[in-house]
Amino acid sequence: MYKQPLSKRLYDQRYLLLMSIPFVIWLLVFKYIPLAGWIMAFQDYKPHLGFFKQSWVGLKHFNELFRSTMFYQALQNTLGMSLLGLVFGFLSSIIFALLLNELRFVPFKRFTQTVSYLPHFVSWVVTANIVTSILAITGPVNEMLLSAGIISKPVNFMIKPEFFWWLVVFADIWKEVGWNAIIYLAAMAGIDSQIYEAAEIDGANRLQKIWYVTLPGISSTIIILLILNIGNIINIGFEKQFLLGNAVTATKALVLDKFALDFGIGLFRYSFGTAIGIFKSVVSIVLLVLANNMAKKSGRGKLF
Numbered sequence: 001m002y003k004q005p006l007s008k009r010l011y012d013q014r015y016l017l018l019m020s021i022p023f024v025i026w027l028l029v030f031k032y033i034p035l036a037g038w039i040m041a042f043q044d045y046k047p048h049l050g051f052f053k054q055s056w057v058g059l060k061h062f063n064e065l066f067r068s069t070m071f072y073q074a075l076q077n078t079l080g081m082s083l084l085g086l087v088f089g090f091l092s093s094i095i096f097a098l099l100l101n102e103l104r105f106v107p108f109k110r111f112t113q114t115v116s117y118l119p120h121f122v123s124w125v126v127t128a129n130i131v132t133s134i135l136a137i138t139g140p141v142n143e144m145l146l147s148a149g150i151i152s153k154p155v156n157f158m159i160k161p162e163f164f165w166w167l168v169v170f171a172d173i174w175k176e177v178g179w180n181a182i183i184y185l186a187a188m189a190g191i192d193s194q195i196y197e198a199a200e201i202d203g204a205n206r207l208q209k210i211w212y213v214t215l216p217g218i219s220s221t222i223i224i225l226l227i228l229n230i231g232n233i234i235n236i237g238f239e240k241q242f243l244l245g246n247a248v249t250a251t252k253a254l255v256l257d258k259f260a261l262d263f264g265i266g267l268f269r270y271s272f273g274t275a276i277g278i279f280k281s282v283v284s285i286v287l288l289v290l291a292n293n294m295a296k297k298s299g300r301g302k303l304f
Helices: 006-012 014-042 060-067 069-102 106-122 124-134 140-147 160-188 193-202 205-217 219-233 239-244 257-264 268-299
Strands: none
Touching: 006 014, 006 160, 014 060, 014 268, 060 268, 069 106, 069 160, 069 205, 069 219, 069 239, 069 257, 106 160, 106 219, 124 160, 124 239, 160 205, 160 219, 205 219, 219 268
């Protein structure tokens, strides 16, 4: 096969290359250049000294990190909420997209889709207030449970540490399920309608068409998004936990990002906070590579 010269390919794709320049600049400025700050993790960084006048301490901050009991508590909370969110959030988005795709009344379908992804644009401050109001002692959840006879007295869900992980996970699902379903709906729209017609001729009902046509048709999309989610399993931020947590649930709300903020930046221990960030990045890279290799072996989809 004839291969075009590099100069010809660059010229043919000149507009795409020009459009990508702002993204490349953003990537360099905000993602790659800051990596130089990783050096702080191996120094006793003091802001009043110059960057090259810091004292080198090797793996001191990593040793402190791995000896800290609060680190393991934060790691447990991070992994716990991430895994719950990955399982229930991932499945709920796929199921919701499948249900929307099966709707035949187009106006209702569009209305439902619009309403479902609007919470994505609501800040976590507002979302936390809504969740707190719903789960309050005088809120609708307690009223329904009391009316149904499930509980004999109101339950203050917000001060129950054993409920905190589930509270965060389902609040996140409510906020993001509609938005996350968009990409699956787009993938479903790309499935050839003739495949559905052939399945219908063979006697397949709606559930069988979902199982044998729709799901295989979007399997590559599902696996690619699963890989990305697995790579970010340890990067869940701290906004949800910070806004929904309180003094009673503090031990369950402590995640790695909050740990880095409170015991790193908050105490002016920049080197310690950087060590936490490096740990998170290394774990994310390892998880991403492992998930990608598994996807490659399955033959369904991969990132690289």
